[in-house]
Amino acid sequence: MKIARPSVLSLILCLSPAALADDAPIGALLERMEAAVLAGDSAAYLECVDRSHPEWAREQINWAADLAGHTPEAFDMALTGEPAGEDGPAGKVGGLKIRWTLPGGREHSVEFAARFTPGEGGWLFAGEAWTELASTDGQNIVLYLDDGLENTALQVIEAMPEIRGHVDEGFGATLDHPQVIKLYTDMGHLQESIYLSYTDPLGGWNEPGEAIKIMASERMGARQMRTLLAHEYGHVATFTYSPDASNNIPWWAAEGAAELAAEKFAGRRGREAVNEVVRAWANAGRLADWADMADFRETPSSLHGHVYTQGHQFLGYLSERFGRESRNLWLRRLAEGAGVEKATSEAFGLAFDQLDREWRASLEAGPDEADEN
Template sequence: MKIRIPVLALAAALPCLAACQAIAAQAERVAITEAVGSYRQAFAEGDKALYLSLLFPGDAEFRLEQSRWFDYRLAARIEELAVSIESMEKLSPEEYAVVLHQSYLIGEEREPREVRFTRLYRRSGESWLDADLAFGVYESEHFMMRYQDTAALADVERVARDAEAAWRIVNSGYGAAPFEKTVVKLFVDRELLRQNSKITIGRLFNGWGEPGESIKLWLRPDPAYSFRSLLAHELVHKVTLTESANLCSWFAEGLANQYGSFPAYGNSMLGSGVHSPADYELSIGWLENFDPEAVDNDEDWWLYGGMAGVVVEFMASRYGHDAPRRIVQALKAWPQEREGYVWSIHDAMLRGYLAAAIEQVLDLDMAQFDAAWLAWIGAKR
């Protein structure tokens, strides 16, 4: 027996259905607005527990990134924070893309920061949680590219090709590279790259990565630019910091330059003539006392990174090609740091670990190592 629904009854039900859907959609928007408000509260008040409760639980790498991001926020002075919703778009029954505008003043100098970005909110029970920025996805053999929707696909494909070339350079030179797919997040907006990784740094930068995290890159708007050197640099950070998170700043940067940036570029800053041996006739103590989070110009950063890379070259030249990696592996003996790295808080401890590892692997104390370095670089004049 067929049941027939009267046409008039069906017609009467449709407005009710539409009204119910509108009410449900409005409730979702209210819930997302409340989630954004809670984000602003956590950011402003430095409430890490609240902040972590607002993150979608499905992506461990993303949650680790955000946990460290909040550690950096806690190390910063933040004033006049404003966060507003500019638009919401329902992508599916489970997801919304929400465009946010954010501004604040940071540090003792009250430097203004302002950024606009699209965040993905995903349903979790009765809540709507932050599921990272709204990224598109492109995959290659060793990489998963996640990119802002304003990026051109041709640029994303170009980065993927450069990434595979960088992977081969690092695997050959350092002797290891990530075999699981590495996530690379591509940012069209360089300020958003800083806002999404380490807000305490006073300069804009080209890339960022930490143990257990994705690699984050600025998608430079220059079709002639090669990303190989930058990607190789960040890949070395990823593989060395996975082997041991106990790398002080100068040693981590030296490894990334010697086994990543320099071979991908084709030369070091010393070999290319940017710097002379005399520029590097500085003690290891100079590297140790250089705060990379305080530098605000490229020249000082290049001198620091260039010298650090050549010190690692010296290690390999004098004590065996695998000496730098043996030191990295020796650093696994100490408890592994998991919170967000801040130079002023963590680096002295990590430099102490490095001194102990050098003594263990090379049978030299830091004074002897420093003297050997100065003699080696001085002979290159």
């Protein structure tokens, strides 16, 4: 959607002739991005993006990949003020408002301070103009926009070593690069950063190669923050098993593993509460079929709670029955694309059907049943 932009006109008039010769104005970049998005052309869109930061590059590649299947019928990017800064590598920072409408949907919009950097063919979009806080060893990097989140960012930096130590040990994982964590205060902004068609409510997000993203606030409790971070870092750990882990691990197993990773930090919401809920589902005949929760995009929203809670309880059952090593072998084989049947027979020496039956029986006649009253 193209609209007249008086602010762009004044920007052009303010630039020196040398700058004009070197760089097309930012408004021209935004128009190229709009055209690419409206054409569902992910390659053309990515040409407009500064991809020098690996996490941001991966996030934008995934963002753009969604355009083909969910091409918006309206998409507009507009500066909300004149960008400040220089023509140097740090680029310019200016308010950016993005508005879009998907076919049959309502209009959405987000607004944030954005960075634009000079590229060979003109300005490039470098995403949010984050404030960065890094740990002394450089292994954890927190990015945030809101000045009020300074203390929260510091708490994240302080919490990460313990979380990473616990989760890495549990899953036998090692990360070969610093972990980037982005803090969002607006859920619509976090959703937009995933892709335009993403609308499920969420507290955190991670995909292979992307930053960990969490919803944060100044008032957020330490336990809530650690649980969120540990869940997302649990995904990071299982994604180290294979480059295709995210596509290969059934969704319920990925979320079950992430919930298990966070269990230690969740306090009262830990394993006991999960066992109670899943036993109640078993007794009411309300357990979900695993196959119905395998694919993130195909799972009905009525089963989203089961994905996390039933998956968590099942992963805990596997750990207790077969031990951590076998459970991790099972997850690793899933990540590598072995499929549930093969991974289960290799790791546990059972057919998955048989394992499922034995797990269900453990819920109905569990030794803790008497404790429920």
